[in-house]
Amino acid sequence: MRHTLFKVLVCICLFLLFLIVMIVSLPSIVFNSIFGLDGNKPIEGVTPTAVYAEMAGAVSDVVDDGYSQALAKVERMISDGGYDYDLSMEALVNYAQSSSGYDVSYILAAYSASMQQQNTKKEDMVSKLGNVAGSMFPVTSEEKQKEIIIPVTYYTYQPVTLTVVTDKVKTGTVNGVAQYRYETAEKTYYLPDESHTSNEPVEIDAYKSVTVSLPVYSGGAVTGTTEETYYQADGKETVTPGTETIKYIECTIHPFDNAVIATAFGLNLDAPYEQFGITYGEAIQKMATALKMTLYGIAGDGQSVPLTDAELIAFVNRQNCNATRKHILTTALSLVGKVPYFWGGKSGPGWNDEWNTPKLVTAAGSTTSGTIRPYGLDCSGFTDWTYKTAVGVNLYGGTWNQWEETAAVSASELLPGDLGFLRESNGQGWSHVLIFAGYGEDGRRMWVHSSGGEGVILNSPSYEATLELRRPQNVDFDAPVPDNIQGTPISTLEVDVTHYCACAKCCGSNANGITASGKIASRGMVAMSSHYPFGTQIMINGTMYTVEDRGGSGIENDIHRVDIYVPDHNEALRLGRFRTTATIYRLGR
Numbered sequence: 001m002r003h004t005l006f007k008v009l010v011c012i013c014l015f016l017l018f019l020i021v022m023i024v025s026l027p028s029i030v031f032n033s034i035f036g037l038d039g040n041k042p043i044e045g046v047t048p049t050a051v052y053a054e055m056a057g058a059v060s061d062v063v064d065d066g067y068s069q070a071l072a073k074v075e076r077m078i079s080d081g082g083y084d085y086d087l088s089m090e091a092l093v094n095y096a097q098s099s100s101g102y103d104v105s106y107i108l109a110a111y112s113a114s115m116q117q118q119n120t121k122k123e124d125m126v127s128k129l130g131n132v133a134g135s136m137f138p139v140t141s142e143e144k145q146k147e148i149i150i151p152v153t154y155y156t157y158q159p160v161t162l163t164v165v166t167d168k169v170k171t172g173t174v175n176g177v178a179q180y181r182y183e184t185a186e187k188t189y190y191l192p193d194e195s196h197t198s199n200e201p202v203e204i205d206a207y208k209s210v211t212v213s214l215p216v217y218s219g220g221a222v223t224g225t226t227e228e229t230y231y232q233a234d235g236k237e238t239v240t241p242g243t244e245t246i247k248y249i250e251c252t253i254h255p256f257d258n259a260v261i262a263t264a265f266g267l268n269l270d271a272p273y274e275q276f277g278i279t280y281g282e283a284i285q286k287m288a289t290a291l292k293m294t295l296y297g298i299a300g301d302g303q304s305v306p307l308t309d310a311e312l313i314a315f316v317n318r319q320n321c322n323a324t325r326k327h328i329l330t331t332a333l334s335l336v337g338k339v340p341y342f343w344g345g346k347s348g349p350g351w352n353d354e355w356n357t358p359k360l361v362t363a364a365g366s367t368t369s370g371t372i373r374p375y376g377l378d379c380s381g382f383t384d385w386t387y388k389t390a391v392g393v394n395l396y397g398g399t400w401n402q403w404e405e406t407a408a409v410s411a412s413e414l415l416p417g418d419l420g421f422l423r424e425s426n427g428q429g430w431s432h433v434l435i436f437a438g439y440g441e442d443g444r445r446m447w448v449h450s451s452g453g454e455g456v457i458l459n460s461p462s463y464e465a466t467l468e469l470r471r472p473q474n475v476d477f478d479a480p481v482p483d484n485i486q487g488t489p490i491s492t493l494e495v496d497v498t499h500y501c502a503c504a505k506c507c508g509s510n511a512n513g514i515t516a517s518g519k520i521a522s523r524g525m526v527a528m529s530s531h532y533p534f535g536t537q538i539m540i541n542g543t544m545y546t547v548e549d550r551g552g553s554g555i556e557n558d559i560h561r562v563d564i565y566v567p568d569h570n571e572a573l574r575l576g577r578f579r580t581t582a583t584i585y586r587l588g589r
Contacts, residue, residue: 066136109287189230350544406470420467
């Protein structure tokens with residue numbers, strides 16, 4: 001009996017120790033109020049997700065302000081330098097995204113670490129971040145000049161037939177007044193008709209002005225003349241546009257500079273963090289990871305929450321490969337955290353509205369067969385979808401078939417877009433296929449794949465070293481990046497992208513989960529102005545979306561605004577806002 005009691009006490013102590021370690025390793029600004037670790041009574045009914053959402057919203061507001069300050073700085077530079085505004089704004093290189101490109105979990109962890117996990121307050125964090133808001137998005141510039149063409153204006157002329165006085169002969173004098181006889185004739189002259197402009201030299205009919213005497217009639221007889229100006233043909237001439245040299249400034253707004261976080265909170269990331277026996281930089285990263293695991297249920301060394309555009313772009317740009325391989329990689333990474341694993345799941349190119357909706361697993365051979373699961377892609381379905389969407393090539397079938405359609409490559413030859421195959425435990429056949437994504441900042445090989453229980457994920461799995469490395473044989477990796485896999489583009493436009501969910505904060509009184517088109521809101525749907533009919537397809541950063549919703553006046557009155565639906569408010573806050581180029585492939589259904 002005593003042994004049993006002792007074991008129970010040991011288990012309780014170990015559990016409490018684990019709980020304490022977890023709490024200590026989590027950012028205090030999120031958890032202190034929940035557990036009463038800030039000296040106040042614990043707040044009942046408040047979840048970590050709710051506190052995180054509040055903190056993420058506060059951080060997002062500060063970063064929005066930082067982005068606005070960067071834009072204002074660009075306009076000041078244009079104005080103060082006397083540069084041409086239109087040319088300068090047209091030349092603006094904007095890598096920044098006002099609410100993405102940063103990691104909320106990292107910021108919360110950094111602030112908590114700077115306070116030694118004590119006395120953390122949202123207002124204090126916001127104030128410190130606000131002090132560096134003007135440096136969040138660095139702006140660089142380069143003065144340039146451009147020779148612009150001043151269009152030449154010319155006219156076409158239309159003929160007019162006139163009765164003109166050709167001669168005036170004195171016939172005598174009456175009461176001291178000279179008398180004249182006027183001779184007239186019909187002649188053709190010209191008058192300017194329409195004006196035209198041209199940016200190129202143009203050969204035109206030339207005309208010269210002449211003064212013409214027109215008869216003045218009285219009682220049916222010509223009694224005098226009046227002078228008017230008309231034009232006569234004068235051969236040909238070439239008119240040439242002029243030029244003018246205009247000065248402008250090419251500004252670049254860079255992505256969010258994560259170095260400002262350490263500055264804001266007065267941190268030396270290389271200094272020792274006594275609580276963990278590691279550096280502040282390492283401690284902050286561990287706390288951020290622990291927070292993500294708590295909020296999103298991340299298991300293992302991977303990324304199961306969607307990548308922000310800045311994270312995706314930064315990862316792709318680090319890889320040493322050509323544009324086509326980067327395009328394939330970008331397409332694959334666009335589904336990270338967005339599409340679940342589904343045994344037997346296959347799909348055509350582009351976003352599938354059925355993803356994340358409940359469906360029966362009909363494929364045999366899995367413990368999930370015959371159960372209802374959120375629809376998504378299995379491993380071979382994901383690799384096939386990536387290649388169909390990115391370059392229009394079908395990899396066909398399951399993992400075994402894809403193995404047969406590929407050729408072996410060595411580790412030194414491995415490039416992003418190549419495939420890795422995992423053998424069955426009995427050594428017979430293949431159980432999993434992954435897409436090689438490239439190398440992480442620490443030099444590890446990274447893979448993007450649809451993994452059972454996790455969905456599409458970017459990580460370096462534990463079995464990575466055992467993968468058989470292969471390359472699809474029916475793909476021309478040296479070909480230019482295709483631009484019409486989804487059909488013929490109708491138009492491209494610059495768009496301001498935001499994110500929303502079906503909660504009351506995002507949708508107000510209309511928060512019922514039903515879009516304006518009458519469909520249940522789901523991934524792949526966007527809200528746009530009624531200028532775009534329901535069913536319009538628009539591709540943004542490699543993902544095809546369908547217009548199924550409307551918005552308030554901010555969306556209705558702005559044809560360049562796109563609001564992307566996501567199922568979770570935290571995700572909407574994290575993905576935030578950015579500016580990019582989108583392509584319209586279809587208007588209406």
